[in-house]
Amino acid sequence: MPRTAEEFLSPPSVPEDCYVSSSVYTDPDLYAEEEEKLLRRTWKFVCHVSEVPNIGDYRTHDWTGVPLVTVRSPDKKVRTFVNSCSHRGSRVVRYPAGNMKHMTCFFHLWEYDLYGNCTYQTRDEGYEAHGPTKEQAGLREVRTDTFCGLVFMNFDGNAAPLREYIGETATAFESIFGENDFEIFHLNRTHMKGNWKAWFLTNCDFYHEWGHQVNRSTNLTSPDYHDRPWRLNHAQGHGYTARKLDNEPFVVQYKNYKGWKNRDGLVLRGLQPGELVLTDLFPNTSVFMRTTCVRINHSTPYGPDHTVMEERGLGIKGESEADRRQRAKEFTQVWGPYSRNGAEDVAFVEESHRCQEFGANKYDVISRNEPIGDGLQRPQSDAYVRLFYDKWGDYMGRPANNPKNLMTAAE
Ligand code: FES
Ligand SMILES: [Fe+2]
The missing domain is CATH 2.102.10.10 (Rieske [2Fe-2S] iron-sulphur domain)
Incomplete structure (x- = not known):
């Protein structure tokens, strides 16, 4: 049944931590406050x-x-x-x-x-x-x-040291960054008409893999796709997903990608062929350790509706020219900025933003719940998105579902 005007203006019928006001993506005053209270106080x-x-x-x-x-x-x-x-x-x-x-x-x-x-x-x-x-x-x-070779800065002299900020999420990095001597081979910048949080949370949202044509035939056809949990670092607001509950690696079916060749010779130490480890560091850095390359996504906001996304590719220092060419080709064609995925992600963020900007969408729903046992959640759960906004609320001093303290139509 379509919603009435009153229902449209009212918060969704889900618990309060399961929705977000669209103003967090569009409001200039909230953005200015985010700069002061959050972005200048985190690494x-x-x-x-x-x-x-x-x-x-x-x-x-x-x-x-x-x-x-x-x-x-x-x-x-x-x-x-x-x-x-x-x-x-x-x-x-x-x-x-x-x-x-x-x-x-x-x-x-x-x-x-x-x-x-x-x-x-x-x-x-x-x-x-x-x-x-x-x-x-x-x-x-x-x-x-x-x-682990990643440089961070923090304006806040009183913030906890970097290693403390990385917290238990360090385990996801150390085995791979400790085993490989990396160097950058690719840096791409993309301007988006969208909010920095929406971009970051798209990187953390496995549910949107349904929107990617490539992922529908690679990730989502893996029989054990839903068997690996989100590991959430509640203290710092980070999340990562790597091994399955039985500690076996999650392997993406890249062989289903059109034109895929067996590239097992270039697999990074610490990973199995096809294996994917994703780490999301609050508030806006994602590190994908994916078979043969590391990809780092980080964005710089210039206002609530202008975000510059930086995407870096890392390979092995001192490798042969042929290996580097192959690795770079794989990075750009399969999972880099010139693949379908990069352009599709920008379109997802910009499409949502244009509706949020003019009030066509009042609330984001983040209620997906997919328990896997041991109190953990499957990759397509919104568990990480809820943790992100919980942390956002801690920094901002109020919840993301009503950040302007506005009366809702229901009240
Ligand atoms: S020398 Fe830098 S502003 Fe004058
Ligand atoms: Fe995506």
């Missing part, structure tokens, strides 16, 4: 260490509107600085990536070393009377740390 993925292997190698990026530069300093440590000159605020480093000996601001040529110290002020005698001295004019350094 943000920056890059893989192989992107800055040598002293002076850098990458620029943004977070919550703040330009940043991450660089390998002469002491070999990877450091992050707010990429804004202490003089009049210009961005200091203006290229996406490269190698530098020091950082020179192009506006009035102040200079900084790779530790963020200000080392040169043009005609510095002009600052003798009132300052600032060079000692007072360094760049702002931001906490930066690495785990």
Whole structure:
């Protein structure tokens, strides 16, 4: 039966933790609050260490509107600085990536070393009377740390250390990242008219595999598809899914993919041929360890309705050119950004967003419940999505089903 106007405006008839107000995806005030209370207080993925292997190698990026530069300093440590000159605020480093000996601001040529110290002020005698001295004019350094070769940063000096933040989810990484010496071979950026949470939760939502033409013939035809549980890290808001309950690997039926060749020779150490391990780190980093490649998805929001998704591919350092070509081909054709899946995922997020934006959809339903035993849930359950919004509520100080504290039509 179609819903009446009143029913349409009322929350769905499910428990309160099983739906989300669409305003969490569209409201500019909520987005500004998210920047302050959540995104500036959690660890943000920056890059893989192989992107800055040598002293002076850098990458620029943004977070919550703040330009940043991450660089390998002469002491070999990877450091992050707010990429804004202490003089009049210009961005200091203006290229996406490269190698530098020091950082020179192009506006009035102040200079900084790779530790963020200000080392040169043009005609510095002009600052003798009132300052600032060079000692007072360094760049702002931001906490930066690495785990399994993944570089993260955090604006919040009081946040728990990175290893504590990764928590028990570390076990999903360590066996694979500990066994393989990875390096990046692919980086792709996609702009989306959609919300960063919707993108991240699409990566965590196995129910939407029904929407992917490729997955319908590969993942979903595996007889044991529903036999592996979500492992939820309630303390930190992370989730991962790997082995089945009997500890056997879950193997995707890639042989059903048109044009698939047996590529077992390139399988990563720690994985079986066809095996998939997925790790979702709150609030927005997904690491797919998938047979022959690692894919890292991370997004940067620029507002409630503009998200830039970054997708990285990792292979084995020092491998032959032929192996790398094969691995890269597999990454891009089967599960990378140029496969059907990448484009389909963007379409899923943008289609939902256009309805949420103008009020055609008031609530998201996240009520799927698929118990598998031992208190665990099957992959197509919404268990992880509910955990994500539970954590979101902790940071924001109120639940996602009524985040604006609005009266509903039912009240
Ligand atoms: S703004 Fe950087 S030197 Fe003036
Ligand atoms: Fe998808």
